[in-house]
Amino acid sequence: MMVQMLIEAWRAMGANRLRTFLTMLGMVIGVGAVVLMLAIGQGAQYSVSQSISSMGSNLFIVLSGSSTSGGLRMGLGATPTLTVGDAQALSELPEMLAVAPVVPGVAQVVYGSSNWSTQVFGTTPAYLAVRNWTIAQGYPFADSDVRSATRVALIGQTVAQNLFGNEDPVNKTIRIKQSPYLVVGLLSAKGQSLDGRDQDDTILIPVTTAQRKLFGSQFQGTVRFIMAQAVSAQMMPAAEREMDALLRQRHHIREGADSDFTVRNLTALVNTAAQATRVMSILLGAIASISLLVGGIGIMNIMLVSVTERTREIGIRVAIGARQRDILMQFLMEAIIISIVGCTAGVVLGVGGAAAANHFADITVVITGGSILQAFMVAACVGIFFGFYPARKAARLKPIEALRYQ
Amino acid sequence: MDPIIRIEGLYKEYETDAGPVPVLKGIDLSIDPGEFVAIMGPSGSGKSTFMNILGCLDVPTRGKYIINGRDVGTLNADQLAHLRNEVIGFVFQGFNLLPRANLEDNVSLPLVYGDVQKSERIARANDMLGKVGLAQYSKSLPNQISGGQQQRVAIARALVNRPKLILADEPTGNLDTRTSGEIMSLFRQLNETDGITVVLVTHEPDIATYAKRLVKFLDGSLIYDGEVSEART
Ligand SMILES: Nc1ncnc2c1ncn2[C@@H]1O[C@H](COP(=O)(O)OP(=O)(O)O)[C@@H](O)[C@H]1O
Numbered sequence: 001m002m003v004q005m006l007i008e009a010w011r012a013m014g015a016n017r018l019r020t021f022l023t024m025l026g027m028v029i030g031v032g033a034v035v036l037m038l039a040i041g042q043g044a045q046y047s048v049s050q051s052i053s054s055m056g057s058n059l060f061i062v063l064s065g066s067s068t069s070g071g072l073r074m075g076l077g078a079t080p081t082l083t084v085g086d087a088q089a090l091s092e093l094p095e096m097l098a099v100a101p102v103v104p105g106v107a108q109v110v111y112g113s114s115n116w117s118t119q120v121f122g123t124t125p126a127y128l129a130v131r132n133w134t135i136a137q138g139y140p141f142a143d144s145d146v147r148s149a150t151r152v153a154l155i156g157q158t159v160a161q162n163l164f165g166n167e168d169p170v171n172k173t174i175r176i177k178q179s180p181y182l183v184v185g186l187l188s189a190k191g192q193s194l195d196g197r198d199q200d201d202t203i204l205i206p207v208t209t210a211q212r213k214l215f216g217s218q219f220q221g222t223v224r225f226i227m228a229q230a231v232s233a234q235m236m237p238a239a240e241r242e243m244d245a246l247l248r249q250r251h252h253i254r255e256g257a258d259s260d261f262t263v264r265n266l267t268a269l270v271n272t273a274a275q276a277t278r279v280m281s282i283l284l285g286a287i288a289s290i291s292l293l294v295g296g297i298g299i300m301n302i303m304l305v306s307v308t309e310r311t312r313e314i315g316i317r318v319a320i321g322a323r324q325r326d327i328l329m330q331f332l333m334e335a336i337i338i339s340i341v342g343c344t345a346g347v348v349l350g351v352g353g354a355a356a357a358n359h360f361a362d363i364t365v366v367i368t369g370g371s372i373l374q375a376f377m378v379a380a381c382v383g384i385f386f387g388f389y390p391a392r393k394a395a396r397l398k399p400i401e402a403l404r405y406q
Numbered sequence: 407m408d409p410i411i412r413i414e415g416l417y418k419e420y421e422t423d424a425g426p427v428p429v430l431k432g433i434d435l436s437i438d439p440g441e442f443v444a445i446m447g448p449s450g451s452g453k454s455t456f457m458n459i460l461g462c463l464d465v466p467t468r469g470k471y472i473i474n475g476r477d478v479g480t481l482n483a484d485q486l487a488h489l490r491n492e493v494i495g496f497v498f499q500g501f502n503l504l505p506r507a508n509l510e511d512n513v514s515l516p517l518v519y520g521d522v523q524k525s526e527r528i529a530r531a532n533d534m535l536g537k538v539g540l541a542q543y544s545k546s547l548p549n550q551i552s553g554g555q556q557q558r559v560a561i562a563r564a565l566v567n568r569p570k571l572i573l574a575d576e577p578t579g580n581l582d583t584r585t586s587g588e589i590m591s592l593f594r595q596l597n598e599t600d601g602i603t604v605v606l607v608t609h610e611p612d613i614a615t616y617a618k619r620l621v622k623f624l625d626g627s628l629i630y631d632g633e634v635s636e637a638r639t
């Protein structure tokens with residue numbers, strides 16, 4: 001019985017191949033869009049959450065310069081006003097877990113015949129804690145290295161790759177701007193930052209070494225920015241107030257005058273980014289769902305036409321003994337076949353599209369069996385739901401009226 | 407012997423824009439198993455309406471219809487479908503075959519709804535096609551054979567589920583005289599050798615002579631019921 005119905009549904013669909021194909025196409029595009037959009041949305045969420053966890057949690061960044069100056073926005077960090085002493089003082093606040101001053105710069109690095117231009121951060125061991133960064137091999141440099149401004153370096157994975165290849169970099173000597181530095185440790189991989197930079201293309205050296213020996217600034221003893229980690233998320237507002245007060249006091253800024261520094265809540269920033277990504281992926285999903293809905297309505301439309309066209313056939317079937325459920329099943333079977341074949345093709349299209357987006361546009365995509373199954377089930381249900389009404393209409397035709405239909 | 411068809415005070419009116427129009431105005435009729443009945447009457451006298459009610463394709467406005475011992479008025483949709491499938495074989499003027507299905511599939515369709523296994527369906531369908539002389543066409547499509555042949559296929563389809571009753575509404579209406587004779591011979595053979603009750607509508611007196619009993623309709627009423635031979639005089 002079931003097999004016979006499948007055959008008949010197939011025959012009926014085969015009788016109007018173009019129409020069947022177009023109906024199916026609506027479904028294919030709908031499901032394909034849903035799968036693709038889910039993959040892209042989940043991919044975006046994944047990479048944002050990756051970046052966020054690689055950045056560290058409950059983070060502040062303190063930059064030199066005021067955010068507003070006489071009503072004009074100034075380039076932050078233009079004139080360095082922050083010092084290692086400021087960082088030290090901030091770290092003594094009870095709300096702070098770890099605080100690290102940073103002197104950034106770019107330098108040419110050489111090992112043997114390899115050379116590589118990379119970003120060099122002069123900082124303190126606390127930086128690793130703040131950034132939630134671990135050592136893959138070797139050891140971090142110590143506070144004593146900072147005190148005596150020794151030439152030691154921690155190198156990121158990308159740097160190691162480019163200078164050393166497969167060689168173990170620990171305890172080798174590299175040259176940064178001609179001077180020799182001992183590589184004491186290899187940083188673990190961190191991947192891309194939220195703004196798409198490679199965080200592993202970095203070298204960390206003691207902040208004092210950077211200030212005195214590597215970059216030699218005209219503003220002696222200053223740092224470009226300070227990264228600070230609060231004890232907990234709940235402490236963030238209090239920590240922000242305390243930092244502001246402490247730095248204003250240390251910089252002798254009078255009541256009412258503009259600060260010469262800016263405290264930014266990085267965690268709030270990235271949360272906003274994460275929120276935006278979530279909203280984006282929901283929107284993507286919603287748009288894709290609409291196309292799925294349109295596909296479903298397409299099935300209903302065609303099925304209604306098909307029922308009308310085949311009214312006489314339905315009458316004949318009823319006259320020779322078809323029950324209402326036989327007619328219902330016959331039409332439902334067509335909707336089911338169209339849905340399932342369409343869904344399968346749609347999943348293939350969606351996964352292929354996601355793979356292409358990943359390959360050609362370098363978009364992070366995440367495809368899970370769960371999301372495919374979910375899309376498949378929803379789409380199949382949509383098809384069957386929209387196929388049900390026309391099928392029921394067919395099943396409820398009065399025999400004599402169906403037979404008389406011309 | 408209980409009659410296979412018993413009709414009492416059958417009344418049918420159609421709802422039209424101009425109000426209800428009575429088409430059957432109180433018909434009483436009883437048909438015994440094994441009878442061969444021809445129904446005649448002018449066009450518009452209600453013959454088709456009557457046949458459709460007999461075939462459980464339409465329902466009367468009032469009156470009682472008992473087929474094979476069951477009161478049709480008390481049956482639900484599934485039970486009616488079952489009656490149409492197992493007790494009645496319907497033959498139409500316009501053949502009403504499924505155009506996309508081959509003859510074998512057309513003939514075996516009632517068996518699909520009768521939940522018969524596929525191998526048996528095919529065997530019985532081909533058996534029936536053989537009986538109406540079309541065994542060699544079992545894989546052909548309806549539009550590849552002549553009208554007379556199509557009507558034979560329709561008869562094979564009506565017979566395949568071994569009904570007790572064949573209802574035929576102007577089965578020869580679309581056929582030439584010679585083919586009509588062949589079809590009528592087939593009906594007579596079914597009636598005489600297989601004992602199937604046959605009720606058919608025709609407006610040709612020649613066709614009616616194949617039957618044993620004649621019923622005449624006029625304007626929704628039954629005006630004659632008797633032997634075919636007596637009616638001619
Ligand atoms: N569905 C319908 N609606 C309204 N009137 C109908 C319908 N079917 C048939 N009739 C009318 O009923 C009368 C009987 O029709 P019918 O039973 O087909 O007659 P016959 O088969 O004897 O020619 C005719 O006058 C016809 O116009």
Ligand SMILES: [Mg+2]
Pocket residue numbers: 453454455
């Ligand atoms: Mg008629």
